[in-house]
Amino acid sequence: MNIQTILTNYSSFEEKTLTNRFFKHADITPLIDQLPATFSIRTLGNSVKGRSISAVKWGNGETKVMLWSQMHGDEATGTMALFDLFNFLKLDNETVKLLHKNCQLLMIPMVNPDGAAMFTRRNAQQIDINRDFIQTASPEGKILKQSRADFEPVFGFNLHDQTTLWSVDETLKPATLSYLAPAYDKALSVDHTRENAMLVIADMFKELDLLLPQHIGLFDDEYEPRAFGDNFQKAGTSTILIEAGGYLNDPEKQQIRKYYFASILSGLISIASKSYEKQNTANYFNIPQNNKQIFHILIHNLVLDGIQVSVGINYDECPNIDGMSTYKSYSIQDIGDLSFCDAYEVYDAQHCELKGSIKFNKAADFELLKEGQIILAFKEGSLTV
Known part of the structure; x- marks a missing residue:
């Protein structure tokens, strides 16, 4: 067998x-x-x-x-x-x-x-x-x-x-x-x-x-x-x-x-x-x-400060006080050429609008919109959409 x-x-x-x-x-x-x-x-x-x-x-x-x-x-x-x-x-x-x-x-x-x-x-x-x-x-x-x-x-x-x-x-x-x-x-x-x-x-x-x-x-x-x-x-x-x-x-x-x-x-x-x-x-x-060539979330073709980059986002999984669940705290882990990487979730930001700011090694806190619809959003490290 x-x-x-x-x-x-x-x-x-x-x-x-x-x-x-x-x-x-x-x-x-x-x-x-x-x-x-x-x-x-x-x-x-x-x-x-x-x-x-x-x-x-x-x-x-x-x-x-x-x-x-x-x-x-x-x-x-x-x-x-x-x-x-x-x-x-x-x-x-x-x-x-x-x-x-x-x-x-x-x-x-x-x-x-x-x-x-x-x-x-x-x-x-x-x-x-x-x-x-x-x-x-x-x-x-x-x-x-x-x-x-x-x-x-x-x-x-x-x-x-x-x-x-x-x-x-x-x-x-x-x-x-x-x-x-x-x-x-x-x-x-x-x-x-x-x-x-x-x-x-x-x-x-x-x-x-x-x-x-x-x-x-x-x-x-x-x-x-x-x-x-x-x-x-x-x-x-x-x-x-x-x-x-x-x-x-x-x-x-x-x-x-x-x-x-x-x-x-x-x-x-x-x-x-x-x-x-x-x-x-x-x-x-x-x-x-x-x-380590994967991220939890990867965004390609995002324009930041006038240049096109990729953004890698990961979360830390933290236990809630009851020990029966966890919450995820997302942060920006890399910005630049990430063409050699992949992720559990991949987004193409071409023709997308960015609201908020993306800062390396800081909590994710932004919205990504396509044709007026939010496709990805974070608030102070928490994934909201």
Whole structure:
């Protein structure tokens, strides 16, 4: 059963109670408690605010694989994909049997439940958990670090979200997914542990590129000495980073989660079947690099100060105080020749009238009219039309 066939039945195992990125600890706890006896549940500890952090164990195989999500509270796609995976693993098919026989999975959804409560990156101590490996000042960091030490996984899946402004080199398309075998030193050395992560990713890319052509990139592998992925790689766990980026008309990442799930499952199949051993690292390095050649909004052929320019506009997504939604603050990020760029929304300002002013690095505050009709408008950074 290949990934494409599995995804044709995705609706049958998609976790339908998770419909946007703003679910909380209280939403996922019942889902964990309701898992059947084939899953073993253990509370690993509590967050700063006393919310439980649970581990879900499944499978009887020899190869240990650890998967963890939502170290950053506002990066929820990996958690959604893990709950889809839980439902898939309840099924009776050859893929599930392969995984059960050959792998033992330890899955930790929502490492940062306090951050998820407010939909913020950091925990309740204002610490970025993924920069806390060395000091481990956060209880969540301690839990994650100890879990790897106790379980001793051969492979690890580090599940994150990235900004929607990453694009895939030479495609001008959003990097909907990005993969990486994190570096374990400044020299970006490749030992057997990191090589195995690269080989699994090469298998994943081969499968997912058929489903998401030109939408998958290789994330920047700059060494970060405080990060968990880099240090788990150093400790001997072949670590695979998956990042969820942007996809047109999918703000809540409900399409992306399907491909995210497929990435995880593809990686697990590669590990369980050992197909990665037949891969070549050249296929990993041939994955296109991430870059930033897209904007959220791009306006071409706009006359400013007597010259024709393009204007690139991006937004910062900021959580509302209830942690249940966000608001977007738009600003002017570039002015000039942007002919080499693209955007989620593109406007042609030829024969248009501009009301207001456009200032670099300032909040968007203008109206663009065509034949007297407003086609795009901002007020002090807020999109109004």
